[in-house]
Amino acid sequence: LMNDMGKTLDDANIQMDQDGELALAFGDLLRKLWAPGRTPVAPRPFKAKLARFAPQFSGYNQHDSQELLAFLLDGLHEDLNRVKHKPYIKSRDADGRPDEEVADEYWANHIARNDSIIVDVCQGQYKSTLVCPICNKISVTFDPFMYLSLPLQSTTTRTMTVTVFTCDGSSLPSACTVTVPKQGRCRDLIQAISNACSLKHNEKLLLAEIRGHLIHRFLEDPLASLSSIKDDDHLAAYKIPKFVKNTKFLQLVHRREERENGNVKSTMGWKPYGTPLVSPVSCDEIITRGDIQSMVHTMLSPMLRTESMGHPDISDTNTSLPASDPSPTTSTTEACTDSNIADSVHRDGGSLNLKSATSTKLALQLVDENNVCIDLSVGEDKAVKLSSSSISILVFIDWSGKLLENYDTHYLENLPEVFRYGPVTKKARNEPLSLYTCLEAFLREEPLVPEDMWYCPQCKERRQASKKLDLWRLPEVLVIHLKRFSYSRSMKHKLETFVNFPIHDFDLTNYVANKSSPRRLLYELYALTNHYGGMGSGHYTAHIKLLDENRWYNFDDSHISPINEEDVKSGAAYVLFYKRVKTDDASVSNGAQSSAGHNIYSRR
Template identity: 80%
Template sequence: MYCFRKKFGTSCIPGFLCSIPYSIATSNMNREHRYGGGPALSRKVISSGLSQTEFAVEVYPLRLQLLVMPKGDRCAVRISKKETIGELHKRACEIFYLNLEQVCIWDYYGHRKHALMNDMDKTLDDANLQMDQDILVEVHDIANGGLSASKGASRGCSAEPSQSPNLTSQGPNLTYQGRELDNAYGTSTVTTRGSSGGLIGLQNLGNTCFMNSAIQCLVHTSEFAEYFREDYHQEINWKNPLGMVGELALAFGELLRRLWAPGRTAIAPRQFKMKLARFAPQFSGYNQHDSQELLAFLLDGLHEDLNRVKHKPYKKSKDADGRPDEEVADEYWASHIARNDSIIVDVCQGQYKSTLVCPECNKISVTFDPFMYLSLPLQSTTTRSMTVTVFTCDGSALPFACTVTVPKQGRCRDLMNALSCACSLKNSEELKLAEVRNHLFQRFLEDPLISLSTIKDDDHLAAYKIAKSLKKTLLLRLIHRCQEQETGDTKAAQKLKPFGTPLVSLISHDDVITRGDIQKVVHTMLSPLLRSESLRQADIPEPCSSLAASDMCHHSSSDEACTNPLSDSMNKDSSGSRAVTLFKLPLQLVEESNACIDLSVGEDKTIKLSSTSTSMLVYVDWSQELLEKYDIHYLENLPEVFKYGPVNKKARTEPLSLYTCLEGFLREEPLVPEDMWYCPKCKERRQASKKLDLWRLPEVLVIHLKRFSYSRSMKHKLETFVNFPIRDFDLTNYIANKNNTQRQLYELYALTNHYGGMGSGHYTAHIKLLDENRWYNFDDAHISPINEEDVKSAAAYVLFYRRVKTVDAISNGENSGTGHNNGSSLK
């Protein structure tokens, strides 16, 4: 290998990059070809990689600074990181003319004694020695029982001359660059590197940052660190059918012990990953996963593996029936503890009050349920913007998009009321709301109690203004179809495929309905779309009523905006003279037998309908000639309910508070249809209103910020910045148990972060080491200190809070004792 002697001595260029081409030659090749540029540098081939089965040339061996005490000699030495501590002992003795029996070598990283290096078979890599770090060589005078200077001057160290100042002796202690070194025999001065703070990283095995960040937060939860470093095996529940026969607890405990062991070498959590994949196949492989989902699995799995209850008794829950909440809450908690009792319950589980109210009979049901963490929605307000396209069925106006503001947890009636006001609905009119998907009607939202949470942001809604009628009417559903040529067909076969937005109208069922009647109704529905040049070629029926553009939007505001591009030419010509008869539209009526009737012929023929029929389905098949007559772009590109865009300036300057997120979580809201509640009084499933209240808080409160939203066709990440308190997180006013007078104060000690989007994100952890009172960033194997002000960011995902022991809490605890029934503390 090429080297520079003049500037760097006989060594490789510092900072040499593997991406820069260089040549590696065997000894024979070097003798035969004599590569120029300097002397030959021999390098070892060492095992590398996570599996230690890959091989690479060790371009840069370790360079260690040897400091001899008490004489103060100093020399730098190059040695492979795969050499043993025994070889380092031997090299040090050769350099300084010492006997092996006289020498003790210390890991002297940061000029502090960390570990006595006496395991002669251990490699320097496993000992976690770093480039250019100090190694303290202690020389003992065996005869006198103390330290002794080396017998002679050190041998030449021309390979790596030291540039450091001299080490001088000053009595029992040594001074280096004005700093006092450790007393050779003082027990208080010997520390174990990394043991006080657990500064050991986790190697990324391939998209496992989601796992590493969650593990680091749990490992640095002091209650878990203390528990798993002691003998916890007696608490393993080997026969719990809900657990993992203790294997998950053992794997986690072993990993935790390694992370709290001396040293700073990053650990590859392969064994833990294998156990995880065995019991949770969803986390197998090396795809990215949700860190919170893994955390939930770990907490639940560890609980079952360490559940002290070996035989779970059957406990039947009782309804409150008007009893005091305190009595019912304690009853539920005692029942829960009788079946679930573990270190996880002791530390992480709390209890909330759940109140359900039947919308029909007003039956109230109160239960008290445990929780392991709180999943808080990121809602800065209590409202939601929804965009709906409004169609008029009487031919009086073009379709227009209307955006209204509704309660975020409201019901369908709230949306209907807002739309009625925004589009100036008359007393003689009503709205029919429908969800459109794939150019067809997905469902009609007729129940006013339907929760708006069932309508996703990427759904498409259409509202139809129809006239109220006392007569018996049928709902006419009009579906647009066009011809689409099938690819790969030599005969150029064509098929009809739905497109655009379907329309609806009413048709009287009291009278006889003919094919011509349906033609007239459809002509009226499509009349606003007629191009101006086509109006002179057809007889357009006069609209039932007209609506000025100003009337359509006079109720709208900045939050309720309507767009109503009325066609002036249509309004003028629609009332003109009827010169020609209506042209026949290519309509197909679908009978109950699914047979199609051509409505373009025999306009006087009667349509036979069942007396129980409430609607009819009609297709309009658009030909190229017909498309030229109508401007159908109004039927295309139905907007989404809510389109995500850049965060506005107001949202950026007014950060969302964690307290606001908590209030959104506790706010009363209707259940989604999938979670309908069975009312014991009505004996039916009802869409009840649900209200949550915090009742009992755990020692460690885990809060999950719901940054990821899922809908039918997309996943979206909310980049909202949440202003969460690092200390003095006060939850006193959010506790429903008014008999609990203790302050509920919490302090942040760890959090996971998610950077990037849904498909290519990265997880890290910020953790406060309590012994040092300092924050660190854990980025897989890389650990670095950070300032407290850098802890807050828009990437915060899962927050870990620890209860702060207040004076009143301590005094109350001494007076009343602690236990499972305490309103604010757990077992």
């Protein structure tokens, strides 16, 4: 662009709709900026030309510098595109072919239509993998990118307690206390509980909020914000099989006899108490009343009474390890209660209790779709009609005094709050948010939002597929946009989070899925833009390193001043510009650090 712009445009076979005016105006601006002397340049002619092609940038309103950069790069690419007539190319699905072959094919198709100095220098390629949650169809595509927009994961954490229940009678309820991002989502909480309780590969967690001893709601949306869960809420997580399809959930609600309104003179009535239990029920098979009796017996089996067992409170048995002080005996920073206590149910005569207890008909009442209670203690061979309009099957169990002689339902009571306020403890030190952490969040597998459902070619329907991104091909100049501005229906917010970004040796080797090259992929920061202010108004500055001088400068409108390298980082950093470092030999791939001075590209 610093060369003869007219010749460059002629060689590029410019697009006739813009006649290369944007590139010419930008080239003229660059010449003025790099001309001898120290006179500030006001880019009014360039802004006027830009506004012709993008009216949103006209006038004197506030604009986002990253949006301006994105349009500018796209516009320069179109002006300088060497391809005059773009061929139509239909991309083929991977269909099990090697990633290297598919990636090269996608890149060749892209270059056949887009070939400019902008593509040469600024564009990379990432791998996108979609997996259908129903048929497990995998779709792999490779798409170009001009910049990476990275989310800012909150460094503020929140401690949450959730009680985990099983449906197969394998263990007693256990309370898990985990640490999650304060501005996190339900998927973060489910992942933390899964890790803490060593969830098996064939299990998943069904998260529910409990109110008034009933299931108030299932928290099934993985993208739902954790801010909707209050500290005084009560949460239960149910372990259920992962790969069972076409199921409904049996909700077992416990009731005991209590006087109406607590008045000693009032009549007795059955009132809910404790925490409901949940078990999946297959809709593909005929379910009888006896089947539900057996299912409930299984769920209740860990609570069979033995003379040797005490009555620990769920919350009393909980232990939690602080994230800042991991124990050498565990692989996670959160912990569940040890469920060994459940094993004692089956020792010292427990098997005898189990045999006698399971032969007892439980006082179960099924609520049908007409809200009528059906007695499940009689007619065990009769089939149960499942409601077609509800995903749940509501069953009451009435705990008589005689039944309570066999079972200890104490484990279902005293469900702990999400967070119980106690004595003030020393505040944990928050580590600065790393740019690597932001990149990992960007590359993390996550479900698509409902508005972006994927059409599965195998199911022939739109599905909320999971999406995973991987870097595949990196450009010479890597532009990273820190997503400081968040938007929702009710509010707009700017994140002032300090991001600790590398200035030297930004190593992306382990984040690139293409392992064909033995060389390490190192980058060096050479410029960044800063944003000061809020959503409605603000001010931009830039820090730029002149490579010839090996010195950083601060650019603030017409004022330019040298700054120290350690002052480059701040909570205002918004767009980062990295240049790939040359690695002349393959020895750096085994971990040897290269000399920054030797590897910096000279200015073009």
